């Protein structure tokens with residue numbers, strides 16, 4: 001394999017992240033990621049016709065049975081029902097405990113297939129093969145797996161770290177423009193919470209990233225994976241600092257659920273909701289005198305430069321969004337917990353956040 005970089009995510013069960021061109025055709029690397037005789041490739045109906053044959057060809061060898069499970073694409077399909085269908089496919093395959101699920105897709109496929117792997121026979125290997133920028137920089141790393149419920153995002157899930165992650169950067173060539181931008185929202189998140197210098201780098205390289213310049217995109221993926229790997233290694237089960245990765249997500253998840261997970265085709269996707277959510281979280285931070293207005297405005301300007309939305313979509317009711325937030329996974333007996341912004345590159349977890357301040361932020365957020 002040429003031109004690939006490898007990072008390790010440490011912890012109780014360390015694994016490697018490989019990032020580089022052509023990895024999905026690397027039969028040797030793929031073979032090293034497998035243990036038993038059964039492989040289930042879980043993918044979606046946009047990715048399958050573009051990339052699944054190449055992967056299955058590279059996997060083919062005597063004694064290995066490879067089956068495919070193709071999900072309908074979209075956040076609104078990240079459901080318990082679709083999760084159950086993946087388990088049925090594992091049963092039809094006769095998957096034993098040493099079987100491997102290969103999650104070939106964006107974060108929806110990765111989260112759902114990872115959750116199925118976590119549950120089949122109480123846990124089999126999943127190898128994450130991310131095909132979106134968002135999945136490469138975020139969802140394929142760290143072991144959070146889940147499905148959405150009508151009541152809220154990712155409410156049923158498990159921590160199930162992958163056995164390996166293979167991010168084949170050439171696969172991003174077929175990614176729609178809107179999805180590329182969505183991935184950049186999570187990239188901006190790392191700069192916002194961990195590294196002011198990375199925010200500057202993103203501003204300087206916005207054009208190259210949007211033009212899919214290989215060097216710029218690969219650097220963004222590697223730097224993002226390093227930030228995530230470091231925090232996940234220290235706090236794999238989100239007992240503490242890992243929650244910083246949720247910057248913008250309390251608002252984002254409420255928006256996504258309230259929009260019915262974009263089932264009608266007109267809602268924000270996850271990355272877009274995170275962009276709006278980060279601006280709202282920064283604004284809430286200024287109202288609570290933690291962050292400066294100029295910094296919030298610069299964050300908003302960077303997101304807009306990357307073609308991301310920064311205002312609440314019309315028609316969403318602040319009271320309904322606030323009610324959604326009470327079921328956020330960070331909330332506890334003291335009330336709402338938010339990741340608030342203190343300065344570029346710095347954030348903190350704040351408990352018992354005033355609902356009144358959140359409501360005022362939401363009311364101002366539509367403009």
Ligand SMILES: NC(=O)c1ccc[n+]([C@@H]2O[C@H](COP(=O)([O-])OP(=O)(O)OC[C@H]3O[C@@H](n4cnc5c(N)ncnc54)[C@H](O)[C@@H]3O)[C@@H](O)[C@H]2O)c1
Pocket residue numbers: 044045046047050073074075078105106107108109111131132133134135138139140141142143144145154171172173174175176179182183269270271
């Ligand atoms: N587990 C985690 O830590 C974590 C982190 C961030 C996000 N997430 C989850 O990830 C999900 C969002 O992931 P996403 O943004 O990748 O969305 P997605 O999986 O819905 O993919 C976006 C769209 O791009 C298509 N697509 C994917 N790869 C393609 C390719 N190479 N070429 C052409 N089309 C392609 C998909 O079919 C889909 O239509 C959300 O459910 C979010 O909650 C999880």
Ligand SMILES: O=C(O)C(=O)C[C@@H](O)[C@H](O)[C@H](O)COP(=O)(O)O
Pocket residue numbers: 138142144146153154186238242243245246249329
């Ligand atoms: O890995 C994490 O931890 C994150 O919070 C990453 C987020 O970008 C991601 O959207 C995650 O799925 C949110 O997790 P949740 O626990 O709030 O459902």
Ligand SMILES: [Zn+2]
Pocket residue numbers: 138186249270274
């Ligand atoms: Zn996210």
